[in-house]
Amino acid sequence: EVLVVDHHRSNPGFGTHLFLDPGAASTASMVLDVLEAGRYPVDPELATSLYAGLVTDTGSFRWGGAGSHDTARRLLAAGAEARAVGFALLDAHSFPWLRVLGELLSTARLDPGAVGGRGVVWLTVPHEVVASADEADVESLVSHLQGVREAQVAVLVKEIRPGECAVSLRSRPGRGDSIDVSAVASALGGGGHPAAAGCTVRGDAARVTARLRELLV
Incomplete structure (x- = not known):
C-alpha cells in the first residue's frame, strides 16, 4: 500500500491512498500533521528534513501564508537547523559558477508586451551547461529572473538532454490578474502551484520556447 x-x-491520484489538500501551505506541512496525529516523535534530524521541504515548497516563504510560518515554528521548536539548511538551499554555490552565472544572465531576454503587457523574462540554459553544472545552481537561475520588475512571469528553459527540456515557471502579482503558471505547465504535462510550476517537454529549446509563447497569451 x-x-x-x-x-x-494537479496530482493525478496515483497510489492506493491519497491525502491531498490544495489549501495546505506545503507537502511538508501535511507530513508533519500526519506524524503529529499519529504521535510519532519528530526529532531534530526529521524536523530539519521537513524544514528543507517547507523552504523549497513555499519559495522561501514567498507564498504559503500563515500556515507556512506556523509549520516553521513547530519544526524549529522540534530542533530543525534552519541556518545551515537555508545556506545550503538558497545561497551555497561554487566560485566557478559566478562566471557561468554572468554569462548566462547576459543572454536573458525581456518581452514586456507578453501576457497582455504584463511581461515575460526568458532564459535558456544550453545542454552543455546543464550537463557540467550543479543542478541546484542551474535551478537557482529562476530566482534571478523572477526579480525582474518589468516582468510578471519568469520562464527558465533547461536543455536537460538533446531533444528534451525541463521548464521552470514563476509568476508574481502585478498589473491586472495574476497569471496561473500551473495551467501552462499542466498543458505541457507538468503541474505545480499557480505561482510556481514546471514541466518536462520533448523538443529542442527553440520549439519548446515557441510552444510556451503560444500558451502565455
Whole structure:
C-alpha cells in the first residue's frame, strides 16, 4: 500500500491512498500533521528534513501564508537547523559558477508586451551547461529572473538532454490578474502551484520556447 501526500491540485491520484489538500501551505506541512496525529516523535534530524521541504515548497516563504510560518515554528521548536539548511538551499554555490552565472544572465531576454503587457523574462540554459553544472545552481537561475520588475512571469528553459527540456515557471502579482503558471505547465504535462510550476517537454529549446509563447497569451 502506498500513501501519497501532496498539496498540488494537479496530482493525478496515483497510489492506493491519497491525502491531498490544495489549501495546505506545503507537502511538508501535511507530513508533519500526519506524524503529529499519529504521535510519532519528530526529532531534530526529521524536523530539519521537513524544514528543507517547507523552504523549497513555499519559495522561501514567498507564498504559503500563515500556515507556512506556523509549520516553521513547530519544526524549529522540534530542533530543525534552519541556518545551515537555508545556506545550503538558497545561497551555497561554487566560485566557478559566478562566471557561468554572468554569462548566462547576459543572454536573458525581456518581452514586456507578453501576457497582455504584463511581461515575460526568458532564459535558456544550453545542454552543455546543464550537463557540467550543479543542478541546484542551474535551478537557482529562476530566482534571478523572477526579480525582474518589468516582468510578471519568469520562464527558465533547461536543455536537460538533446531533444528534451525541463521548464521552470514563476509568476508574481502585478498589473491586472495574476497569471496561473500551473495551467501552462499542466498543458505541457507538468503541474505545480499557480505561482510556481514546471514541466518536462520533448523538443529542442527553440520549439519548446515557441510552444510556451503560444500558451502565455
